[in-house]
Amino acid sequence: MTYCVAIKLKAGLVFLSDSRTNAGVDQISTFRKMMVYEKTDDRFMVLLSAGNLSIAQSVREILQTQVLRDEAPHDGSSSGLTIWNATSMFDAARVLGCAVRHIHKRDGAALRAANVDFNVSLIFGGQIKGEGMRLFLVYSAGNFIEATDETPFFQIGESKYGKPVLDRVVHPDIPLDEAAKCALVSMDSTLKSNLSVGLPLDLVVYDANSFRGDKMVCIDHTNAYFRMMHEQWGIKLREVFDSLPDPVWNGGTTDTPLVSQDGTYPPMTKIQSPEDRVI
Amino acid sequence: MTYCVAIKLKAGLVFLSDSRTNAGVDQISTFRKMMVYEKTDDRFMVLLSAGNLSIAQSVREILQTQVLRDEAPHDGSSSGLTIWNATSMFDAARVLGCAVRHIHKRDGAALRAANVDFNVSLIFGGQIKGEGMRLFLVYSAGNFIEATDETPFFQIGESKYGKPVLDRVVHPDIPLDEAAKCALVSMDSTLKSNLSVGLPLDLVVYDANSFRGDKMVCIDHTNAYFRMMHEQWGIKLREVFDSLPDPVWNGGTTDTPLVSQDGTYPPMTKIQSPEDRVI
Secondary structure, three states: OOEEEEEEOOOEEEEEEOOEEEOOOOOEEEOOOEEEEEEOOOEEEEEEEEEOHHHHHHHHHHHHHOOEOOOOOOOOOOOOEOOOOOOOHHHHHHHHHHHHHHHHHHHHHHHHHOOOOOOEEEEEEEEEOOOOOEEEEEOOOOOEEEOOOOOOEEEEEOOOOOHHHHHHHOOOOOOHHHHHHHHHHHHHHHHHHOOOOOOOEEEEEEEOOOOOOOEEEEEOOOOHHHHHHHHHHHHHHHHHHHHOOOOOOOOOOOOOOOOOOOOOOOOOOEEEOHHHOOO | OOEEEEEEOOOEEEEEEOOEEEOOOOOEEEOOOEEEEEEOOOEEEEEEEEEOHHHHHHHHHHHHHOOEOOOOOOOOOOOOEOOOOOOOHHHHHHHHHHHHHHHHHHHHHHHHHOOOOOOEEEEEEEEEOOOOOEEEEEOOOOOEEEOOOOOOEEEEEOOOOOHHHHHHHOOOOOOHHHHHHHHHHHHHHHHHHOOOOOOOEEEEEEEOOOOOOOEEEEEOOOOHHHHHHHHHHHHHHHHHHHHOOOOOOOOOOOOOOOOOOOOOOOOOOEEEOHHHOOO
């Protein structure tokens, strides 16, 4: 399994991925799920991948090296469209979608014959000079959706454990480093609850309009910041939990009793033993 | 969808369930997922259900009313085994497993013909006089596993959002009301991140060796304790998040820098634009 998250803010973009790949629980490997594509001062793009590793690697290979001539640029020029000449992230995402369809055409039937789903999901985001930053979620059919101010983050892979903290913290106005911290907390919860997600992590923080990747780090268990965050989050979360009063049943003296059975809804059905029933 | 959680402690048992049922997102109903079976001073049992509602309701119906004559008690007596005469929770769980198989026999083929999975999962726990408390997770094949000191809680339904806090807090020695609080926090995270889980909640807290259910409450949005917990947890979680330092990149002055690119692992692959490559 995998966990990847990407966040789009006014200040920039945050990308975070784990690196565990497993087939069953006894075949665990480390594969990096992040690729960075940079043409300094012109474009900066990041690809995160989850799903079948062979599909994801093939898609990445094609995206790096192949000109996709079946997709003409929107501007009508005759040369094939690539992620290097696309004039918008939308077109670059179309190239990626096309690469996914290319691999589906090549491998889909054979995978189906082996009862393997054509399962891949990709997060692709960045900025090309001339437009703002954009962030896309690309599905295994090659179609995609784009992040908006209302939905400023995407997750792929084992996404549920780490979603609550993102739901609580992320909105487009928070600073970049705060979003990076939030992504790391989200990853930490996922690492704690799911064995199929593992270190090291790849983190990229992109400053809007910089068109270069200066903030890129691989985080393993020796990383001082991640260790601090992991320990402090655990300790302080526990302190918050302890600071909340326990529920008190009827007769308690707290202001917030867990009042029983006189609310709007009836109490749950209690079935009495047959011989206790009065006929 | 559904979210149910049950926790087994030395001090007793905690059961919590939501009440949302949906078929797609435009057909949402309220169905309670908790049933309490009590023979005062003799046995107290709680059943939580997730999965296909028609299967769960059928299983509950059978469990309440039908003697399962195909399962003889372990003690060799000739009368059929029921949840009311079972001398152990293990036997009661066998009755439940048998009820699931009964419904599978009755409905399985027709469901399969309609391309509907025979999908049900059940948590069943309680105490029968003469033995300690026990807690079981019953699968759709009628087989089951039992909670232990190492794994003192079970979840069914939409379980992932609410698992991290259980992983951090629950162990068999914590007090009952603290475990109830933990279950409610777990439910709160799930409610926040998944539309298919909804109020009201059913909560039962069972004191070990009491053989009766005095602490049973239905919690809706007017419940003072749940509102307090929901608000305070959100506020304080945010305070903890804010109290952790943001990551600092090279050149920062904190003790815990997010050091870049000189760790054990190489940085992620960065692909340069083709024309930037030096041949």
